[in-house]
Amino acid sequence: MGFRNANTVIEVRNYSFKYASSDKETLHDVNLKFHEREITILVGPTGCGKSTLLKSLIGLIPHMYAGSWSGSVIIDGVSIQDRKINDLALTVGYVFQNPENQIFMFSVERDAAFGLENLGIERAQIRERVDWAMSLMGITDLATKPPHELSDGQKQRAALAGILAMKPRVLILDEPTSLLDPHTALELIQLIRNLRDQLGITVIMVEHRLDLIARVADRLLVMENGTIVEDGKPREVFGKNSPSLRNIGIPTITRLYQALNSSRPTGNVPLTVDEVVDLIRQKQRTVSA
Amino acid sequence: MYWVASGFIFRRTSSPIHDLDPRVKLLISIELFSLALAASRMEEVALVFGSILTLALIGRIMRRLGKTVLFALGFAVMIFLINIFVGYPLVSAVEVAARFVTIVGSTSVFFLTTSPDELEHVMKWFRFPRDLVFAFVTAVRFVPVLLMDALQIMDAQKSRGLELDKGNPLKRIKNFGPILVPLVVNAVVRSGELAEAMESRGYGAVKKPTTLYGLTTTIKDRAVVLGSLLLSIPVLFFFIVS
Amino acid sequence: MIRFEKVSFHHPNGQMALQDVNLEISPGEITAIVGENGAGKTTLVRHINGLLKPSEGEVSVLGMNTRKVSIAKLSKLVGIVFQNADHQLFSDTVSNEILFGLTNFHFSETASRQRLEWALEHFDLKDYRERSPMMLSGGEKKRLCIACILAWEPQIIILDEPTVGQDYFQKERIREMLVEQRDAGKIVIIVSHDIEFLWPLQPKLIAMSSGSVIAHGAASEVLSREDIIQRSKLITPQLLDLWKKVPLEGDPPSDVKEAAERISKLSTWI
Numbered sequence: 001m002g003f004r005n006a007n008t009v010i011e012v013r014n015y016s017f018k019y020a021s022s023d024k025e026t027l028h029d030v031n032l033k034f035h036e037r038e039i040t041i042l043v044g045p046t047g048c049g050k051s052t053l054l055k056s057l058i059g060l061i062p063h064m065y066a067g068s069w070s071g072s073v074i075i076d077g078v079s080i081q082d083r084k085i086n087d088l089a090l091t092v093g094y095v096f097q098n099p100e101n102q103i104f105m106f107s108v109e110r111d112a113a114f115g116l117e118n119l120g121i122e123r124a125q126i127r128e129r130v131d132w133a134m135s136l137m138g139i140t141d142l143a144t145k146p147p148h149e150l151s152d153g154q155k156q157r158a159a160l161a162g163i164l165a166m167k168p169r170v171l172i173l174d175e176p177t178s179l180l181d182p183h184t185a186l187e188l189i190q191l192i193r194n195l196r197d198q199l200g201i202t203v204i205m206v207e208h209r210l211d212l213i214a215r216v217a218d219r220l221l222v223m224e225n226g227t228i229v230e231d232g233k234p235r236e237v238f239g240k241n242s243p244s245l246r247n248i249g250i251p252t253i254t255r256l257y258q259a260l261n262s263s264r265p266t267g268n269v270p271l272t273v274d275e276v277v278d279l280i281r282q283k284q285r286t287v288s289a
Numbered sequence: 290m291y292w293v294a295s296g297f298i299f300r301r302t303s304s305p306i307h308d309l310d311p312r313v314k315l316l317i318s319i320e321l322f323s324l325a326l327a328a329s330r331m332e333e334v335a336l337v338f339g340s341i342l343t344l345a346l347i348g349r350i351m352r353r354l355g356k357t358v359l360f361a362l363g364f365a366v367m368i369f370l371i372n373i374f375v376g377y378p379l380v381s382a383v384e385v386a387a388r389f390v391t392i393v394g395s396t397s398v399f400f401l402t403t404s405p406d407e408l409e410h411v412m413k414w415f416r417f418p419r420d421l422v423f424a425f426v427t428a429v430r431f432v433p434v435l436l437m438d439a440l441q442i443m444d445a446q447k448s449r450g451l452e453l454d455k456g457n458p459l460k461r462i463k464n465f466g467p468i469l470v471p472l473v474v475n476a477v478v479r480s481g482e483l484a485e486a487m488e489s490r491g492y493g494a495v496k497k498p499t500t501l502y503g504l505t506t507t508i509k510d511r512a513v514v515l516g517s518l519l520l521s522i523p524v525l526f527f528f529i530v531s
Numbered sequence: 532m533i534r535f536e537k538v539s540f541h542h543p544n545g546q547m548a549l550q551d552v553n554l555e556i557s558p559g560e561i562t563a564i565v566g567e568n569g570a571g572k573t574t575l576v577r578h579i580n581g582l583l584k585p586s587e588g589e590v591s592v593l594g595m596n597t598r599k600v601s602i603a604k605l606s607k608l609v610g611i612v613f614q615n616a617d618h619q620l621f622s623d624t625v626s627n628e629i630l631f632g633l634t635n636f637h638f639s640e641t642a643s644r645q646r647l648e649w650a651l652e653h654f655d656l657k658d659y660r661e662r663s664p665m666m667l668s669g670g671e672k673k674r675l676c677i678a679c680i681l682a683w684e685p686q687i688i689i690l691d692e693p694t695v696g697q698d699y700f701q702k703e704r705i706r707e708m709l710v711e712q713r714d715a716g717k718i719v720i721i722v723s724h725d726i727e728f729l730w731p732l733q734p735k736l737i738a739m740s741s742g743s744v745i746a747h748g749a750a751s752e753v754l755s756r757e758d759i760i761q762r763s764k765l766i767t768p769q770l771l772d773l774w775k776k777v778p779l780e781g782d783p784p785s786d787v788k789e790a791a792e793r794i795s796k797l798s799t800w801i
Contacts (some may be wrong), residue, residue, distance in 0.1 A: 045698045046670045060485050086494035094489045097696075100434060101479055102486035104427060106406045113501035120495035127501065148433055152568055162490065178696050181567050181724040183764035208698055211727050211769065249699035252727055252769040252787060259791035273772045280777050280794065438618070444582050445619040448611045449679065450603050450635025467631070470621035474665060478617065 006035035009170055009202045010057055010092075015071035017052060017061060026052045028226040029071070034170070039196055039203040039216060041234070043248045044223035050206045053223070054172055057204065058092045059085045075170075089115060093163035095173040099155035100147075102162070108150070109134065109143040112161045119166075126165075133165040137191065153184035157191070164195070171195065173205035182212065189213050211251045214238075215271045222248060235268040304402070306348030310510040311407035312414065317344070317513070318399035320521040325391040327528040331380070334387045336524075341394045350401045354394065357401070361393035405429045410504050419498065427483065435476060442471045532557055533579060533687065533718060537588035540574060548574040549585075550742040556735075558686075561709055561719045563729050563750070566739035567764040572722045575739070576689055579720075580609035593686060607636045610685035614692040616672035620664040625656055625675060628664050632683050646682045654678040670701040677708065687718040694725045702728055726754075730768035731786045738763045751783055 012032040018025045026049045034040060034057075042050050055061040059080040062069050072079040075091060096102050105111040112130045121129075134140045137157040142150065150158060156176060163171065173192070177185035193216045195201045207213050214220070214234040222230035222237065222244050229244045230237045238245065238254050250258075253273050270276050306314065321341060328334045345354040365386040372382035403411075405426065412422045446467045447453075453464050533556040540549040549571050556562050564572045577583040578590045581597045590597045593608055613619060622628035629650050633643040651657045654674045659667065664675055673693065680688065690709075694702050702725075709732060713719050723729060729736075729750065736753040738746040740762045746753045753759055754771055767775075770790050774783035779797070784790040 045700055047668045055485075058489055060489065064485060064488065084494075085488045086491040089489060089491040089494070094486075096482060096486055098482065101482040102490075104423075104430060104483075104487070106404070106426070106430065110406070110501055115490035117498045117500055118491035118494050120497060120499050123499055123501065123503075126499065130501065147430070166490070175696070181764040182726055182766040183567075183761075186766065208696075212766075247698065247700050249702070249727075252730075253773065255787045256770070256773075256790050256794075259787050260794060273769050273776065276773060277776045280773075280779075280797075284797070441613065441615065442618045444577065445611075445613045446621075447582060447602050448580055448606050448609075448613070449619070449632040450606055450683075451631075452601075452603050452635075467621045471618055474621075475617055 008033045009036050010034040011074045013072050013074060015073060017056060017069040018067050020066035026226055030228060032228060034202060034204060036202055037196060037200050038218045040219045040221060041213060041217040042206045042221045042223060045247045048223040049226040050223055051174060054174055054206060057172055058094045059088055090166055091168055092170045092172060093166060093168035095159055095163055095176055097174045097178060099159040102159050103147045103155065106146050107144050108139060108158045111158060112165045114162055115166045129165045133161040136164060137161045152179050156188060170202045175206050177209055185212055189216055208249060210249050214251055234271060239267050239269045304348045306344060307402045309513060310504055310506050311403050311411045312504060313510045313513050314399050314403055315411060317517055318395055320517055321395035321398060322392060324521060324525055324528065325388060325395050327525055328388060331384055333528055334384060334391055338391045338394065341398060344398055348402050353401050354397055357397045358390055358394055361390045365390050414504060438475050439472055442468050534591045538585045538590055539587040540583060541586050548742055552744055554744065556718055558716050558718045559713060561713050561732050561734040562737060563734040564722045564737045564739060565724055565763050565765060570739040571742040572739055573691060576691060576722060579689060580611055581605040607683060608685055609687040610680035611689045612676050612680050612693060614695060616676045619676060620672060622664060624661050625664055626660045628675060629679050629682050632679055636683050650678040650682040669696055670698060673697060673701060688712055689720040691722045694723060694728050724765060726765050726768050730770065733785045
């Protein structure tokens with residue numbers, strides 16, 4: 001597996017976390033390395049600890065939540081529990097589930113500038129970076145629009161622009177497409193993939209809609225009860241006959257392939273309709289020959 | 290559904306008044322306000338009110354100013370009645386009421402032509418604490434959002450058989466529980482998410498945050514400042530002396 | 532039966548939200564309303580229990596003109612589960628949350644108890660009866676919201692985006708619930724753009740765009756039309772896509788099991 005050689009961006013080491021309000025650990029002894037330029041998708045049933053893990057990667061946990069923890073999350077060789085969250089903002093960008101709650105200002109461009117203003121970046125550079133981020137997200141023409149005039153898809157892009165303007169090396173997204181229609185969701189996923197391809201950003205996201213996004217992921221992590229139970233390329237993970245896969249939404253087309261090949265369940269499984277179309281056509285040709 | 294919240298939203302318009310530096314607009318408002326306070330005779334009040342109307346005409350805010358004035362008129366009538374009741378002569382009671390309407394009108398010139406954006410800049414210019422300015426910005430930004438929440442909650446509970454206007458007064462007050470509880474819970478959850486989003490975007494990282502836009506004054510702004518001062522100070526002086 | 536006749540709706544500020552909508556929805560089938568955000572889906576749904584009254588035309592629900600009946604009276608027959616669970620949960624306990632609707636609709640003490648027990652049992656909420664609804668997980672909250680509505684046994688059940696934020700396990704349960712209600716002869720309406728969730732249900736589909744109904748018919752027919760897919764911002768369900776692309780004979784299969792059986796009959800699949 002090629003990605004094992006890539007540089008580690010974030011490392012989670014023997015990390016456990018228990019909320020003060022809960023009587024058991026939400027994350028239990030998690031060990032993970034996130035690699036540069038990789039798109040990682042995190043899935044698992046509700047309550048398995050996905051959001052807790054995401055928030056731990058940027059220090060929102062344990063800094064903003066009462067609870068006890070052990071182990072460490074390390075970015076650039078420094079444990080983030082020892083750093084301030086706003087100090088990490090230039091390294092790790094976090095896009096929350098609901099874009100409405102992360103657009104603060106009265107216009108798209110001013111909101112895109114919000115983080116840079118907070119960090120005391122000088123005006124000329126803010127201007128440059130804001131324009132860059134808006135053009136990356138294809139929302140330059142919306143620059144002066146107030147948030148309430150934006151569609152859900154545009155809000156999500158505006159929220160992303162506000163994060164990208166800070167030029168983070170890692171982008172974390174919590175269910176970025178959950179409010180979007182399939183078409184707009186697919187566009188957003190494509191946009192995120194371009195960010196990785198063009199800028200080399202490392203992407204970590206929680207998503208339920210595997211039908212749409214399994215194909216763009218380099219790596220799939222399956223969580224259950226606060227631990228990582230599966231870890232690999234989506235094709236490999238889906239190919240395993242693991243019971244933990246029953247609780248995540250494997251793409252319809254992948255399930256069809258598996259139903260057709262129930263006698264040999266392992267190996268690389270297809271993720272898209274086109275791949276299965278090819279397989280069936282090949283089959284038809286060999287049968288007719 | 291959005292139309293309901295639209296009353297709370299500032300629409301960006303352009304006019305010779307809107308385009309002025311917000312500090313200049315504030316100055317004009319203060320001048321008019323002082324003039325209205327100092328005006329003691331009916332024709333003086335009329336002069337100030339006339340100036341406000343002229344500015345409203347140039348700024349194309351006549352209709353919205355009209356609404357404000359109408360609202361103030363309600364209070365003015367009350368003030369008028371109280372004055373009569375206390376035993377002031379009719380003329381002076383009318384004057385007091387008219388002055389009240391004019392005072393309200395003078396502040397409207399500023400608030401009706403200044404966007405929340407500009408207001409934020411003015412607050413910063415006056416060195417209001419950053420947290421206070423930010424609290425103002427988020428409050429204005431989320432008023433329509435919370436209003437939408439409230440409407441959706443009302444729809445949800447009405448669909449579960451809640452009848453807000455049924456029953457005795459006590460029951461009616463109780464009826465608001467199913468609306469208020471989710472509204473408050475939602476607002477708390479939302480503010481928690483906002484706090485996290487602020488934190489992750491570096492809020493409070495440096496003592497002196499920068500801004501993408503600042504206030505810039507043009508020649509036109511300066512001319513308006515000079516002109517308005519030259520006009521209003523002598524008039525004000527005259528009002529006070531008379 | 533729900534009937535929309537030449538229904539238009541505009542907001543008090545003049546903004547048009549529904550335009551000349553003509554519809555008939557019958558019991559015993561699932562109807563899915565699709566379309567991009569702002570297409571008028573939720574406005575349409577709010578007409579069915581009278582939250583909104585048409586500006587022009589007429590909406591009749593189970594023989595009643597919605598203009599002439601109160602929201603409360605209609606709501607007893609039309610249960611709407613709104614998208615955001617946090618917009619409706621307010622009680623101190625799960626039991627009281629379910630009892631809220633039953634009390635509003637004047638169920639007797641014994642009938643209320645009976646329906647409460649049914650709802651707790653049926654939606655797997657028994658262990659939570661004394662718990663605060665706010666402390667439940669997202670999936671449990673959604674289940675509770677559905678339980679609250681089904682408790683009073685409405686004839687018509689409407690769900691607004693029930694799968695948003697739900698994991699695979701919850702989605703499967705919601706799907707089962709929909710089928711069960713359909714088979715019980717109810718009118719089931721679901722607003723959703725989760726096309727892979729909808730496809731196995733083989734619903735009647737109503738596609739909307741800027742306030743108008745642009746298609747109404749069997750899912751396989753409506754979704755075969757490229758123009759509808761584009762205007763509704765959908766993507767083709769994977770099984771339908773496969774059937775069209777290969778192409779394979781017959782109607783597209785509704786679920787994986789059926790698809791696998793039919794493909795393996797075509798050729799001896801190893």
